[in-house]
Amino acid sequence: MKFMTFNQFTIIGILLLISSSISAQCAQNTPPNLGNDTILCPGNTLQFDLSGMPNNPVFLWDDGTNLATRTISTPGIYYVDAKYIGTSIVNNGDFSQGNTGFSTNYTVGTGGSWGQLSSPGTYAINTSPSNVHNNFTFCSDHTGNNGNMMIVNGASTPGTDVWCQTVNVTPNTDYEFSTWITNVINSTNVANLQFKINGTVIGNPFLTSTVGCVWDQFFSIWNSGTATSATICVTNLNNSGGGNDFAIDDISFAPVCIQSDTIEVEYNNNPVFTLPTSYDECDGSTLTLDAENVGFDYEWSSNETTQTIQVNTSGTYSVTVSDGGYCDANQEFNVTFHSPPNAGADGVADFCDTDLNVDLFSLLDPSIDASGTWYDQLGNPITSGQLDISNLAGFNQYDYVLTSPFCPDDTSSFDLDIKTFLSAGTDFTEQFCNDGTVDLNTFISVTNPGTWTSIDGLGGNIFNPNTGVLTLDGLTKGDYTFEYVVYSDAPCTSDTAVGIIQVSELAQIQFISDLTEGCSPLTVNFSDMTIVNGSKNYTWYVDGVQVGTDSTMTYLFDDVRCYDITLSIETDNLCLKTYTESQMICVNPDPIADFKFSPASIFSDNPVVSFTNESQLNANNIWDFSGLGGSNEINPDFTFPFGEEGDYEVTLTVYSPKGCVDSTTQIIPIRDQTIYYVPNAFTPDGDNINNVFKPVMTVGIDPQMYKFEVFNRWGEKVFESNDYEVGWDGTYGGQLVKDGMYNWKITFTELKTELVITQMGTVTLLK
Template identity: 25%
Template sequence: MKSLLTSLLFLLAVSWVGAQNCNVTVNLNPEVNLCAPGSTVFIPVITGNYLDFNWSPATNLSNPDQLITTANVDTTTTYALNINSLSATNLLFNGDFSQGDTGFYSDYIYGTGGGVGLLSNEGQYAIATNAGSTHNQFANCSDHTGGGGMMVVNASGDASNIWCQDIEVNPGSNYHFSAWVTSVVSQNPAQLQFSVNGTLLGSPFNAIPNTCNWRQFSADWSANGVSSATICIANTNFTPAGNDFALDDISFREICTTTASVTVNVTQLEADFAVPTTLCASNLPISPNTFFTSTTTPGGSWQLDGQPVVTFNPATLAPGSHTLVYNVANNNCSTSASASFNLAEPPFAGVPDYFVRCFNAAEGVAINLSDVIQNEDLNGSWQYVSGPTGSSINASTGAFTSMVPGEFQYRYTVSGNGICPDASTVQRFDLYLNPLADLPATETLDCTVPELTLSGANTSTGNNIVYSWFRDNIQLIDQFTRTLFINRGGTYVLEVRDENNNCTARDTTEVVALIDNLSLELGYQAPPCNNINGGSIQINTIQGGTPPFLVSLDGQNFLNTDQFINLGPGNYTVQVQDAGGCEAAASVDLPAPAAPEILLQTTQVGPLTLGGSASITVSSNPPLGLLDTFFWSPILDDNDRVGEKQWIVQPLETTNYQLTVRDANGCETQASILLTVRPEGAVFIPNAISPNEDGSNDRFVFFDQGAIANISSLTVFDRWGAQVYQANNLQANSSEEAWDGTFKGDLLPSGVYIYAAEVEWINGEKSFFQGDISIVR
């Protein structure tokens, strides 16, 4: 690491002045020492007035246009500070016009006077202390310094020199030409320019419109090869209107240069070194100087974790990060660098674990050797060492596969990653083939085969082979041969062991016992009346046994069905047979069909009066609710039914009621009952009325029990045969429109009256009634 040192150069009693009398001193530290490429700040102190300055060289300076600047240096460099100032001697005579109109010449003439003052005319000048005293339109401006005169000018529009003077100069010297100007009228301010030996200098200078406001303008000139000079101030404003101004304090001074220098000495020390980020903890002692780079400055000192060292042994250091520091010093400069490194533990390939593995020849064997060795570092690799061909290993994961037995060796190597030596270990193991145990997967015991012998043709044999049998995970302690006689179900296991290598094989037979008590339950449907061979038998349930089940009605043809159909009346035996050959039987009688029985009864005694009603009660076997169909003739609907087996009828004439019923088997029966009806209905005709509006017997009303459909006409006569009332289409049992014992609105007297009526019955028949009706008041 390179050290960086910033120096501030303050006042030192050092100055350098040239042959000229510049009246300027510069204080600047002449020498600065940096211990590495870096920066330093220059702070020069200047005494006296000066024009400008420059640094040389300007390279590697942060701001060469400023006195105080920063140098950024890589190598030793000397910088010079050049200060330009003006000589104390003004080479012009009477530049402040304190001597009056002398020491200069002009293309203008001195004022000749006129109506507005001394400078009434253009192209004239005057030396005065107040511009207003020379022209009544000029502002009352005093001279620049206030203690002498000034040159007041009423300029013309011609190109002309306002002021000139001849002086001696030093060839090769630089000079500074300056003057002060102010407008004395605001219109059309002056435009002026310096000239030396007839050559204009710089750019024209414009006075401002504000009067009595003095401003300085200047220009520099080099006396290249000449010893004398005619210096002038020229008018470059060619508009005569306005253009009136005053000049004062004209100066022409030699420019002198004062130089001071500073040398920045760079002493470079390099402490950087390159230590590996990781060191192996098993390495031998190390000298830190071996970590030097090509640029490291030798001769320094080392520290490890804050302790001085010349050499160190990583094996003695604690695990983790460590810091190495190198310090180097020279000529009051010093620098240091530090770097950290970690210790890498030496790789460990683990502890092998010899093992023996048995496997089936048809399946091969798969072993992850990385799971066998212990405490090994990960990300190592496996390589074959020895063993039969026909095996393979995944070098990255340690996944080993083989189809052949034998003795094997594989090496596991963990890389030291170029930091530590690689580590390796060898894993040994032996593979043997399992013997063979061969049994059928399943066997069945049933009513046909109630016992059998378990065995397998491929089971291993030999003097070194031992057999063991298990049923439902319980060892059969007296069975040690290749075969086993069985007569019950269960899970049977044969274990075969090779005594030479203790490898074993097992096979399993699931023995299903299909021997069970079997029974069945039958249902039937008797043959119907309309199909004498339409009976059927249903197998409702089968208990016990092993499905699937087959059934037979004749003991020979067994079918996979749950019913037999198209059967006539008779006794039948159904046999069932399960998957194990076990059988059972059950019998059922199919009865012949029988017609239902019905009886019709009524509570009516004798003929019915027209308009009357009667009840018909039905008795049946089976009950009506179990019958499939029944219907009346003539038709009776649900409105006529008043109970489960009772109907109310109101015949208009003598009627024979017939009921037909049919059961679910299609068997049909009929029954009938005759109800006699008189052609006329019962009617009550009162023989007196009392029309006194007491709400009782006030009208002449015919009363019946619904047999009268309409009273077609009713006529009443008094005892002399005169008609006193007549009406048509009256209703029985209604007092509306009935006779109230009046004639033409007048009450009739009490007495006996004669009536005649024609009545239409509900059956369409008509009858005539006549008799006496008395009015009682």
């Protein structure tokens, strides 16, 4: 039986009224079936599955959800509406029939510079916007097929109807109105469309995407009320023609049919268990098991049918409790009867105080349960059975108590005899040089008497085991091991301290050098020749100043004198030995090379130079005259190339009696003299002999700083030249001048001195 509230009756009544008015349109649809009213047990769930219903209805449950499946787990009345969308009653809604079945305030495009839809307020039925306007994008219809669509160049007059159609409707019926719209050009000025039915606006204004060829859907539900017809219009609200271009496709106007079903779900109670299900008892006792739930039916695994039963053996007991056979539950009881505890027999044990911590549980027979607790003489528990005996001596008694939560305790007692351990002290390692003696007793950290032993078998002349004195003299490098043994009462063991004496050797230093004397700067290489066992650290000194830390050393001696050389060697970072070789290296004095030359000014027409040797300690003298020649004389003369101006390097190398050398180089400058000649007459008579008057400039003249001028007796300049290759041909103003005497003036710069020289004179012109 299904139970419904007042609101549910109201909703169902409305649905029945609507259903009766559109029954002809909805009769072919299958109503949902939630099944019969039912009773469930606690914890059970009920699932509704309407996913297989034909015609793909849209579901609306009483809780507002709309999935095809639903699972419930509480009592109540549940209902569902199945909404079906009928067949669209719009004629030619997909424009497959072309330009028919609708009215519009737009006109069919007639063409222009951009194509058929060049003008705002025009439209076309076509398969792609790019076919009717050059700037429109290519688009398929909204289903992706090559179907028709209505393509619109939007008008700039707001409120213009783009598409209208009148259809017959059934009163009091819901209709779904939907269509698909896209922008046909990438533009931010998108179409702004309003949808109306019978002059009444439905839904919000619709804006297309700013990206071309993105189809979006307009969707709205409209109730016909008392109307028997519906005039559906799509209106353009834009007031600008730029952009505002769109396409519309698949206009649908279809009735909405609703089918419903209701189910009532009740829940019975399951048996309730509150008592424990696990029990532990001591052997010999009896336990009562209770199934609770007074008035229910009982069936025990022992075939008893009472609410309680008595048990005295371990095991699992189960009972099924039912409320008359509808909702039932099973309960299991785990029962364990335990044996009394056994702490084992009493005992005695010996220990040494070096054991520090004794595990008292190790005193028990392995068959004894080790879950008990140990107690000292004062009855204090010993944590984890670990007993610290480091400060105990003699006999001490300890009790082991084994308890059980279900049976009486049991106790066993143990006497512990604890002996004292005598220590030989800590091991030690000491390092010494092989010189003198050492008393090993110095390094023993305890006063307990013991005996010494040399592990290396050193004889009594080297090590005395009675006194512990070791003689180091003559021992080679190595580690020498000694044992000091102290004995204690059993079960304490003897103790041994191990002493290691590390002996290092003092070095007997020897070193050599590749030179013992020489000229400054003198580089000498030193090498250690010492033979000693062990690692070596070197320190070299020259006249007491540290100069090196390797086995070899190279040193540069500058000052002219003799030097002390010292080498210190530390073996094994312990044994230091130093040896000095006095006056080992001597640096001999160097000669000093120096000379003068004369004359001070040397010209290429007489390039003879005299050299004066002013050197010191110059036993031998070697002259080099710029690679042109040489001499072994003390004060030589040398003739340089005649007529060749230049700077010549002269080097003097001198050697001392000890073979030390020095050299010096000077530049010998040789220059040309300035030479020129001016004739005193010329004959410009055309016979090609002495026809031109000009100075003859030879050497030492700067050609860039030359000027030659000729004047008549009245001081008038008749000729001028800056090229000493160009002279006067005796003409002035294109005419040969008269015979007579003429004045001349030469101005030039001397190369070697950069001195400006001016010379004047006269010349006689003869024809």
